[in-house]
Amino acid sequence: MQGRDYVQILEREISELRLMRIPHQLAVRVAGLGRSPNVLEWRPEPPERGDAAAARRLAGGVWLLEGRLAEANGANPWDIPAPDTVWAAALHGQAWLDDVHAADTPKIWGLASDHVRDWLDRFGRGSGPGWAPDTVARRTVRWIAYSTRLLKSRDAAYSQAFFKALGRQHRFLELQWQETAHGLPRIEALTGLIYAQLSLRGADGQSKTLVQNLGTLASQIVHSDGTILSRNPEELVRIISLLIWSRDLILSAGIDAAPGHVRAIRAGRDTIKALSYLNGDLPRYHGGRAAAPHPMITDNRPAMPGSTPRLAMGFVRVTAGAADLVMDGANAPDGQWKNTAHSSALALEFRHGGQPLFGSTGSGQSFGPAHAVASRRAEAHSTIELDGRGAGQLTSSKGVDAASAILTIGGPVTTRIDADDDGAWVIGECAHYMTRLGLRTERRLHLSASGLKLSGEDTALAPDARSRSKISGLFPKNKSPCKMRSRFILHPDVRAAHTLSGRGIGLTLPDGQVWVMRADTKTLDLIPAVYFDETRPQPRATTEIVAMTSILEYWGRIVWSFEQLTDAAQ
Numbered sequence: 001m002q003g004r005d006y007v008q009i010l011e012r013e014i015s016e017l018r019l020m021r022i023p024h025q026l027a028v029r030v031a032g033l034g035r036s037p038n039v040l041e042w043r044p045e046p047p048e049r050g051d052a053a054a055a056r057r058l059a060g061g062v063w064l065l066e067g068r069l070a071e072a073n074g075a076n077p078w079d080i081p082a083p084d085t086v087w088a089a090a091l092h093g094q095a096w097l098d099d100v101h102a103a104d105t106p107k108i109w110g111l112a113s114d115h116v117r118d119w120l121d122r123f124g125r126g127s128g129p130g131w132a133p134d135t136v137a138r139r140t141v142r143w144i145a146y147s148t149r150l151l152k153s154r155d156a157a158y159s160q161a162f163f164k165a166l167g168r169q170h171r172f173l174e175l176q177w178q179e180t181a182h183g184l185p186r187i188e189a190l191t192g193l194i195y196a197q198l199s200l201r202g203a204d205g206q207s208k209t210l211v212q213n214l215g216t217l218a219s220q221i222v223h224s225d226g227t228i229l230s231r232n233p234e235e236l237v238r239i240i241s242l243l244i245w246s247r248d249l250i251l252s253a254g255i256d257a258a259p260g261h262v263r264a265i266r267a268g269r270d271t272i273k274a275l276s277y278l279n280g281d282l283p284r285y286h287g288g289r290a291a292a293p294h295p296m297i298t299d300n301r302p303a304m305p306g307s308t309p310r311l312a313m314g315f316v317r318v319t320a321g322a323a324d325l326v327m328d329g330a331n332a333p334d335g336q337w338k339n340t341a342h343s344s345a346l347a348l349e350f351r352h353g354g355q356p357l358f359g360s361t362g363s364g365q366s367f368g369p370a371h372a373v374a375s376r377r378a379e380a381h382s383t384i385e386l387d388g389r390g391a392g393q394l395t396s397s398k399g400v401d402a403a404s405a406i407l408t409i410g411g412p413v414t415t416r417i418d419a420d421d422d423g424a425w426v427i428g429e430c431a432h433y434m435t436r437l438g439l440r441t442e443r444r445l446h447l448s449a450s451g452l453k454l455s456g457e458d459t460a461l462a463p464d465a466r467s468r469s470k471i472s473g474l475f476p477k478n479k480s481p482c483k484m485r486s487r488f489i490l491h492p493d494v495r496a497a498h499t500l501s502g503r504g505i506g507l508t509l510p511d512g513q514v515w516v517m518r519a520d521t522k523t524l525d526l527i528p529a530v531y532f533d534e535t536r537p538q539p540r541a542t543t544e545i546v547a548m549t550s551i552l553e554y555w556g557r558i559v560w561s562f563e564q565l566t567d568a569a570q
Contacts, residue, residue: 042199042318044252046145047191049247050098058096059108065090067366067456069537076118083127086365092123093138094128096145113150116143117158124165126172133176134185136194140169145197170196178515181336183228184222184235184242190214191246198253211250215258218243222264226271227313230337231330233275234288236313240268240297272297275285275314275326279354283326285347286333287340287363289534316415318424321451324351327443328383329415329428332407340376341364341407345430347381347445348488350454350562355509356383356491357562358545362532367539373405377530378487384441384458385485387432411435436484438462438470439551452525458486462554471554482551488517492531492542497522505545507562519547519560 057064061072063080070080070086082088100112107153123130128141143150143166151159156551173196177189194210221239222228223437228236243265247257275283281290308316314330326349332341342360349359361380364371378385411431418425426445444457462468475482490496495508499516505526509513529544547558 007168038089038201040144040147042202043145044195044199044249045494046095046098046141047242048095048098050096050100050102051475052099052103054096055099055103055108059111060098063091063096064537065096065358067534067537077115078118078122080175082129088129088433089132089135090120092128093135094119094142095138097142098345101146101149105277109149110154112156116150116162117154120158120161120165124161124168126168130187131172133173133180133189134192136169136172136196137177137189140166140173140196141192143169146194155175166196166200175255183336184239185231186217186238187221187242190217191249193240194246195249198249208255211255211261212258214246215260215262218258218264219260222268224263224267226269228268229333229335229339230286231314231333231338232282232286232340233272233282233313233315234291236268237272237291237297238271240265243268243295262443269297271312274310274317275315276322277351277354277406278319278322281298283349284360284362285315285344286337286342287365291534302437305547311415311417312545315515316417316426318417318426318445318447319451320423320447320449322353323447323454324446325349325424325426325454327415327426327428327445327448328381329413329426331413338406340432342376342381343378344381344383345432346428346441347378347383348445349382351453352509352564353511354514354515355493355511355513356489357494357507357515358490361489361530362534364539366530366534367532371532371539372405376405376407380489382488383486384430384438384443384460385462385487386439386441389555411440416494421449422446423450433460434467437474438467438481439554440467452566453561456486456559457563458484458558458560460484460551460556470556471551475551482556483552484549484558486519486547486560487543488547489529489531490543490545492533492540494543496526496543498526514563514565516565517545517560517562519558521547521549521558523548 018161020455022499027102054064054544056358063070063072063077068083070083070087072080077091078525080091082091088190089226093235094116096541100108119130122128130136143162147162151162171195173189173193177186177193180186180189190210190213190440194207194214197207228239243261247261247265280286284290310568311329314328316325316327316329318325328347332343332345344360347360350357352429357380361375364373411434413428413432414429415429416427424447426443428443430441433441440463442459442461444459446455447453462471472484490507493510497506498504499506503524504518505524507517509515518546523546525546525548527544529542530539533540547555547560549558
């Protein structure tokens, strides 16, 4: 048998394996067989833009990836002990080549090319942590896009190893893209495979099949109302950005995008526009960060109408004047997302003139396991808390502090919204505490038409005789009553201090705005808190307002307000 015939038989067998589900390690081994490409037919730009300053930090041995900082101290980056699996995936996915491209200097490109060569020597045959399908897809796209710069002035051995690894990664994605977690990882794996298919083999029958697969997948992940099951706004943006990029990629290859692909983009863009703050930032819920949406999503975004409440992906969004209010008004994500969902029922974020006043601590995922689990608790959100615990419990077989703890909720969250000439009204009800305490919580909000006053009424109530019996049994009259707290986590740039009367808290924003928070409780405290800023390597110190009262028999209430002081009032 001639060598060429053997390769053709091998490739037919690999093609048949694509239709089967095979174990990961076997897929890595099988992907090493077959012909290596030697020509790139196409090298479109990757979906994301890089940061030249980040590239200069990398050149100095400082690797800030996914909010986690690690220093090489003169060592090869592949020798750095990974702070966690998320950081390792970012390093091996090599999207940092986008930053190198943004800097675009011979010195930095030379260093990046050395790192890629070292990766080939150590991991190019399928070893190491960089062989999850979505990570492989991320790396493959960058290698193809920047192949000219990576291979410039390099010897034939480097080029041969580079193309052999590209062929392996392409075949691995063919075999394994469907084995990736449902959601963003699977979208990334499949779009990366399509990119590699078009670049290495051109538009053919298999490319068109993959395009149809992407349309089906997009429809499954992005629902007709523009929502995704994780309810993570940042993840929705990343999915829609990839779908827009891959649509343009497919069209430029002379192939029509599948109808489901196009519908998912349209629906997802509408939801993102409804969720985005006036400056383009995103609400930080269920692990999402405030990273601004991709320009392809927000270009030509119409002005937001005043005092118009709406519900998008389970989040209430209200705007009035320069004020922006978001509340989590739906159940926490279920299924595979129980491991990342936050206990944020009825939690608020509030901004004025683009400046955040209060919200959540944000996701601590990038700051280690302890912060990851702490950021998921109710105490990390501007919401209602009963008995020192949140609406929803984090449990894990490895202990309650495990970062992958499952969020268990006890009942539904419902929301009603309305608007009139005086402003916008929001009523949210949460039954999460019913199983444990027999109490239902309710949050009534009113944002004035001017946007200069946000009023709230937080209530806890045992709605029937059975519930009243439960709460009275847990907290007899002769013991300490159940405590109810309304928490408001301030942004680190907001300065807070008790007013002279001691019955309110003055808030000074960076632009000089002055707001006053008042509550009808005897206890109104300022306590230390943390704020997770994804642009910084360490959590930031901030302050939290806590209004506290007691549940008397079967009922408790806290009435509060945030109001801007005008020049006349000051």
